[in-house]
Ligand code: TXA
């Protein structure tokens with residue numbers, strides 16, 4: 001079983017594992033990441049192995065600072081402006097790679113672009129100490145719910161990895177927002193921990209949405225984040241025996257008969273709901289109910305990302321996420 005070490009005590013052990021080409025689960029402000037040295041093919045391969053993830057899905061490379069990012073990729077002025085506004089933080093930029101940047105091709109699945117982000121906290125410090133970027137997808141088995149606590153990581157991947165660094169519950173609770181600058185425009189590739197409107201305010205223009213033709217878009221595989229139970233969205237009425245994922249102050253009809261209940265935010269705050277989403281889905285999944293009914297959640301702010309994750313969790317299941 002993986003060892004769980006508090007972030008304040010884990011730095012040397014994490015470094016030793018990464019330097020040896022092994023993987024480490026680390027806290028970030030969004031969700032826990034399963035990190036390997038992005039320049040070490042063995043380390044990157046172990047990420048895919050531990051997650052059981054198909055190899056064609058490229059990973060995000062995490063950097064310690066802008067200088068490291070600029071050695072890896074070419075920044076245009078708009079990308080630099082977005083990095084300046086949101087880094088460190090839950091924004092991932094897809095950028096053209098620099099030749100000879102040392103990134104193992106398994107990280108980018110052979111693409112000539114790379115997804116980069118600068119995380120807050122333990123991860124940033126770890127990357128600075130290692131001196132190499134870390135490839136880190138969410139620390140969960142392929143297609144399962146992303147982990148927002150060290151315990152959730154250990155329960156899912158504990159028999160496949162050596163170390164989980166415990167930084168407590170992740171504050172944002174959703175993966176980063178992924179965007180790509182295309183000329184004068186910015187395309188939203190995956191809604192996430194920064195609301196689209198915040199990015200639009202900095203970019204000074206509305207975001208383009210949907211994948212550009214021919215691009216394998218991030219997290220666009222329909223079934224992703226799936227719990228074992230079936231998911232039923234926009235539920236206004238609860239059937240007896242269903243678990244209920246609630247939102248806000250008024251309950252769906254029949255809620256008293258729900259097998260289990262979690263409220264993402266009593267006050268209807270989408271930020272609080274985002275932080276609770278994955279942990280509460282897991283709680284309800286563990287209740288043994290065969291279906292999780294989800295009350296309607298507004299699309300404003302982080303509500304867009306919450307609804308995105310919920311619709312993936314509800315989609316017909318595959319094993320490719
Ligand atoms: O918050 C996060 O972003 C978390 C934490 C651990 O940092 N990481 C995360 O990584 O969610 P992952 O691997 O689960 O999601 C990465 C997404 C994938 O859906 C992938 O398709 C997309 O990023 N991606 C990676 N490189 C890309 C590229 N060059 N072009 C387009 N999409 C890319």
Ligand code: MG
Pocket residue numbers: 137138146
């Ligand atoms: Mg993931």
